[in-house]
Amino acid sequence: MTTNNPAYRHAGERSHSPEPESMQKYSDEVRERIAKKAYELYEQRGRQAERDVEDWLKAEELVRKEMDDRAAIRLAKP
Secondary structure: OOOOOOOOOOOOOOOOOOOOHHHHHOOHHHHHHHHHHHHHHHHHOOOOOOOHHHHHHHHHHHHHHHHHHHHHHHHHOO
């Protein structure tokens, strides 16, 4: 899949700019989940350009919430 949206990158695909420090704390699996979610948001908006950072930050928030919800469910089980 190719896209002009830099919010979505396949594993191994490199950006021309260095990775933000905030992304270094995530595993490759979590980064891929965020990238896929960001791309979904991009598509839902009709592929409007220039909002890739907004898409990424929202995707990061959603993925972290999903992870937190799963962790809470695991902890609640006896």
